[in-house]
Each structure stands twice: as C-alpha cells, then as structure tokens.
Amino acid sequence: MSTTPTKSRYSMGSAPNMLRSLLVIGALMALIWFMTPRVNTLGGPVVDVHGTALSVAKESGWPISEAVDLPADWKTTSARYVKATDGLMTWHAGYQAPSGNYVAVEQTRDATQGWVDAQTNRARRVGELQAADITWIKFERGGKVQNSLLDRRKGAGELTTLLTGTGTFEELTFVAEHLGPVTE
Numbered sequence: 001m002s003t004t005p006t007k008s009r010y011s012m013g014s015a016p017n018m019l020r021s022l023l024v025i026g027a028l029m030a031l032i033w034f035m036t037p038r039v040n041t042l043g044g045p046v047v048d049v050h051g052t053a054l055s056v057a058k059e060s061g062w063p064i065s066e067a068v069d070l071p072a073d074w075k076t077t078s079a080r081y082v083k084a085t086d087g088l089m090t091w092h093a094g095y096q097a098p099s100g101n102y103v104a105v106e107q108t109r110d111a112t113q114g115w116v117d118a119q120t121n122r123a124r125r126v127g128e129l130q131a132a133d134i135t136w137i138k139f140e141r142g143g144k145v146q147n148s149l150l151d152r153r154k155g156a157g158e159l160t161t162l163l164t165g166t167g168t169f170e171e172l173t174f175v176a177e178h179l180g181p182v183t184e
Contacts, residue, residue, distance in 0.1 A: 049093045052079035053182040056091050062159055064091045064107050068180040073098040084108065085118035094165075095175065103167040103175050111152060111160035119162050120148045129169070131176040138169065147172055 053066045060081070067074075078094035084106075091107040106119050123141035129149070130136070139148035148164040149172045161179070163172045 047076040047079050047094075049076045049079040049095075050182070052081075053091070053093065054184065056081040057182045060089065060091070060109075062091070062107070062109060064159070064182050065105060065161060065179040066093055066182055067095055067105065067175050067178045070095065070175075070178055071098075077102070078104075085115045086112045088112065088115050090115075090119075097167055097171045097174075099168075099171070101167040101171055102165040103163060103171055104165050105175065105179065106162040106164060107159055109157060109159055116150065116152065116160075116162070119164060120150070121146050123148055129173065131173045132179060134176070136163075136176060139164075149173070149176060 049066055053064060056062070057064050075096040076094070077096050078092065080092050082090060082092065084090040088108045088111065091105070093105045095103045095105075097103060108115060120139045121141050121144070123139035123146060125137060126140045127138045128135050129138055131149070134151050136149040136151055139150065141147075145166050146164060147167060147169055148162060149169070150163075151161040153160055163175055165172075167175070
C-alpha cells in the first residue's frame with residue numbers, strides 16, 4: 001500500500017501566499033535598485049574651442065570671437081560652424097559656468113531679424129547693459145529660462161554677436177568681458 005504525501009497548504013495558491021511572494025520579490029528588486037551606482041553628471045569629451053575657432057576663422061575669413069582666459073572652473077562644451085536660420089552660417093561656441101548654467105557665443109555676418117528671433121527663442125527685449133565697451137541689448141524668455149545679450153551690427157558684412165543660454169545676465173556679462181578675437 002502506497003501513501004501519497006499530503007499537499008502543503010502553501011501550495012494551494014491562496015491570495016495571502018501570492019501577496020507574500022510579491023513582497024519578497026519587491027524587496028529584492030528594491031535592494032538591487034538601491035545598490036546600483038548612478039552617475040549624477042555626464043562628462044563629455046574635452047572640446048577644443050580654440051582649434052575649431054582657428055579653422056572657422058580661416059575658412060570664413062570672419063573676425064570671430066571666443067571666450068579667452070576663462071577661469072578653470074568654466075568648461076567648454078561645444079564648437080561648430082553650421083548653417084542656421086535664413087541660411088546664415090553661424091559660429092557657435094558653448095561654455096558651462098561653474099553654476100552649471102550654459103552660455104553660448106553665436107556669431108553670424110549680416111544677421112537677419114529671423115536669425116535673431118530664432119537664436120533668442122523669440123524672447124522679449126528687456127533693456128540694455130554695458131560690458132567690454134559695448135552696449136548689449138538684453139533679451140529674456142520667461143517660460144523657459146533663456147537670457148541673451150545681443151551686439152547687432154547693421155552695416156553690410158558686419159558680424160553680429162549673441163551671448164545666450166541658461167546663464168544669468170551676470171554670467172553672460174562675464175563671458176562678454178572675456179570675448180576676444182581668435183588669434184594664432
């Protein structure tokens with residue numbers, strides 16, 4: 001005579017058993033999640049703004065500018081020469097302030113109103129300020145943080161300079177005071 005073992009009451013699949021299993025699995029997943037290291041900031045490759053600026057100045061023949069002698073805690077983030085709004089070739093150099101805010105230098109020749117509107121994200125004009133012996137026009141976009149300083153030259157062949165980004169007006173002014181012509 002053979003006896004069959006009795007089934008455990010835990011193998012019957014009751015709701016309390018299911019709940020206990022889910023709690024154990026959830027606790028294990030939470031433990032794994034908390035033990036996984038996370039990156040708080042992303043560090044991209046070092047960008048050679050000066051080297052790119054030299055190439056762009058040579059290619060375009062423009063007297064473009066770059067921020068020079070910035071403190072070491074300012075980081076370069078981007079440098080490019082691309083076609084932008086209204087087909088205007090635009091020199092761009094990006095910098096990250098110690099605060100984490102972003103400041104870009106944008107320059108083009110014979111800037112159109114469309115180019116200015118696009119680069120400032122149609123921000124409203126809020127006044128003027130003096131920096132580096134230039135009167136800059138201030139733009140502020142309220143909904144999304146974007147501040148801009150514009151030095152718009154009107155003559156044919158003139159270079160317009162725009163400082164724009166999430167940087168404060170103090171940070172934009174700081175970059176304006178460090179702008180210099182690209183030289184060998």
